[in-house]
Amino acid sequence: MLLKDSFIELKGRERAKIIFDNGTFRELLGPYDYMESTHLEIQDVVPESDDGVIVARGKINGQESLVISIEGTFLKGGIGEVSGAKFSGALNIALKENKRGNKIIPIIMFDNGEVRLQEANYGLMAVSEIQSAVVALRKYVPVIGVIPGSRGNSGSMAVTAALCSILIMTKHGKYFMNEPAEIEERVGVNEFNSRNKSLIWSTIGGKARYDQGFCDYLAHDDIESIRNNIIKAMVSDGNKDLRSRKQKYYLDKIDNIDSAQKVDVKQIKNPVSRGRIWFEKLSGNNGTDVVDDSVLSTIASFDGDKVYVISVVPNSNNRFKGAKDGEIGLYEGWTIAERIRWIVEKDKHKPRNKKTPIIAVVDVPGQAYGYDEELFGIFQSCASAVDAYATAREEGHPVISLIAGKAVSAAFLSHGYQANRIIAFDDPKVFVHVMEKDCYAKSLKKDIEYVDKMSKKVLGISYDIKSYGKLGSLSNIIKGINVDDPADEEVEKVKEIIKVNIDDIRNSSSTELGAGVRSKSVQNGRYASIEAVKMLQKEWKSIQ
Incomplete structure (x- = not known):
């Protein structure tokens, strides 16, 4: 050739x-x-x-x-x-x-x-x-x-x-989702040897991906x-x-994988996370800290109105060790898709104003890293979750994201970013970003002081939730809440804000992405984006 x-x-x-x-x-x-x-x-x-x-x-x-x-x-x-x-x-x-x-x-x-x-x-x-x-x-x-x-x-x-x-x-x-060298650095050479070219090509190369489907x-x-x-x-x-709608097929495929040694107990008390705390507070479920699952979901009642609450939480007994701390991994992405599609199917004959609102509680530190994750297609798992949330929104379900902790990279894209509305707590531990600050500084080959200094000039790299809010993605920043131990009246305040957003979505004819560039809320924070879209539209018309 x-x-x-x-x-x-x-x-x-x-x-x-x-x-x-x-x-x-x-x-x-x-x-x-x-x-x-x-x-x-x-x-x-x-x-x-x-x-x-x-x-x-x-x-x-x-x-x-x-x-x-x-x-x-x-x-x-x-x-x-x-x-x-x-x-x-x-x-x-x-x-x-x-x-x-x-x-x-x-x-x-x-x-x-x-x-x-x-x-x-x-x-x-x-x-x-x-x-x-x-x-x-x-x-x-x-x-x-x-x-x-x-x-x-x-x-x-x-x-x-x-x-x-x-x-x-x-x-x-x-x-692939994660660079082989980054997997090796995070979880060790025994998990993924980035110098083993044969291993890389047999895992993430074109021929391998074709054979894997x-x-x-x-x-x-x-x-x-x-x-x-x-x-x-x-x-x-x-x-x-569509592969992104085959969650049952892929869940069955990974069902027999046992990549991590399970804890030899029938029940374990999982680490407390904000994802778990706010799942419990919004759903009214107590004792879920002993549930051996990393995806919690249930139909709950907000003063008689049914809502579907879903959260990804740490699970020490997760069979994929890379996802035990609340990350989005193989199981999590496809399970989110399975459960969101269940509620969509359940409500498919209901009119738009009767479809069950979906509340995604967000506290996700990122996507999982590991050999199994790459081999079995964590990108496909994440895509299934994205597809499910986007489909629910387009079908008329009000989709609300509540950021209670970390909202990092592909994990947030998979669980929360496809919402009609995004709400966040005004809290130092709450942030949206592509990675944790120390990893981010290292990737830039800079120190944390540089990141803090530059974030005052470039809003998009800031870890401060108020700065993120200036980009126009947030419908509400909720102040005055003890996020780790909220009182009953604080929980009620959050529920009321969520209900206001649900009503706003239902009263609107739009099913568009709440954080999208066409949203009125982004006018100041994303000027360049808006100008680019306007120029595209003008040039498109000129060559018809």
């Missing part, structure tokens, strides 16, 4: 252009529009004028299509505010067109694409919007993902790929092969046989 035929060797823009029919490629919000990130130069990072994401429309085999291509050579393909707004904005334009009957098929070309460290919460918010748009689009057309190779696809965007209707990989591609087509590293597979995928049913 000649090098000129290689798809992997192409840059992001070239990959997008070569897929379209000759003469139909039209780039939107391209490099000469100079829509750059406003958060990079202040951190001594040189921005790029397209912010590392290429958006283009044209025809593929005569069919109107949208291609979104990540440029992996810019900041490792990380998603920031502007690049994320271009990404989600383009998908939402395609969604609107498809709703009107104008068929436009989206193709996403992944090249790494974790949340950009220098923009942290800006990127995390953008990814939640991207994932929401993917779930909504699949009702109309297949959403096609391509992981060609080079950097592969990881982190929160691996969860996004797992939401795609059809996924295409080459054997040179890698598809996590992608649909294994293409050659050849432009024609990639294009032909995309054309085949374009005629598929985008909402049929």
Whole structure:
């Protein structure tokens, strides 16, 4: 095979252009529009004028299509505010067109694409919007993902790929949640030896993922092969046989795995967590500290009104040791999906104003790290949870997230970010971020003092919940609550705030993501996102 035929060797823009029919490629919000990130130069990072994401429309085999291509050579393909707004904005334009009957098929070309460290919460918010748009689009057309190779696809965007209707990989591609080196550093070389290339490729490589059933087509590293597979995928049913809705299949698959030595007792008293405390307080259930499960859920009563409360909590007896401290792992993601889909199915014939509200109590320190997690597809588990929450919201269930503690990275994306409304306690231990502060500083190759100083200039990297609130994601910041030991009247105050939000959702005709860029609450905190979406819409109309 000649090098000129290689798809992997192409840059992001070239990959997008070569897929379209000759003469139909039209780039939107391209490099000469100079829509750059406003958060990079202040951190001594040189921005790029397209912010590392290429958006283009044209025809593929005569069919109107949208291609979104990540440029992996810019900041490792990380998603920031502007690049994320271009990404989600383009998908939402395609969604609107498809709703009107104008068929436009989206193709996403992944090249790494974790949340950009220098923009942290800006990127995390953008990814939640991207994932929401993917779930909504699949009702109309297949959403096609391509992981060609080079950097592969990881982190929160691996969860996004797992939401795609059809996924295409080459054997040179890698598809994973956590970097092998990071797994080794966190849980030890015996868990995952990052220098063992054979182990890596047999676990997360394209051929392995195809054999494991996590992608649909294994293409050659050849432009024609990639294009032909995309054309085949374009005629598929985008909402049929989705991996992100096979939670029972995957739960059965992992049921016999015993990766951690269980505690040899019938009942154990699990660590107290804010997720458990507020599950008990909102549900009225006592004694759940002896329940041997990491996902707690129940139908509860708020002054006679039924609500569904769900929380992820530490479980010392968790058979996956990487998820024993309240992380989202294999079991947790698919179990969240199973339980949320149960309430959706239960209420499917009810009118919108009678559907059971879902209260997600959030205290999640991150996703689980481990060999089993990567082998069995933690990205797919997280995607199933994202899909379930987004589906519940679109079906008319009021979905409320109550952040009682940590809301970290893919764990929060999986459990809480797809809500209509997000509420948080005003408390020093409450934060939203891509990782814990010490790990974050280390990843930036800076010290904690630098992070604290820079967070005063870049809201998106702050650990202060009030700063996060300024980005526009929070409907309420609740003050004056003893989060660890609330009095009865404090619990009632929180319930009343939740009920007000439920009524507000029911009185609105919108089922859109509460933290989305189209929300009125983000007007000041995400100016660049709003401008990017406006410019996209204008350019889209100009080339129709």
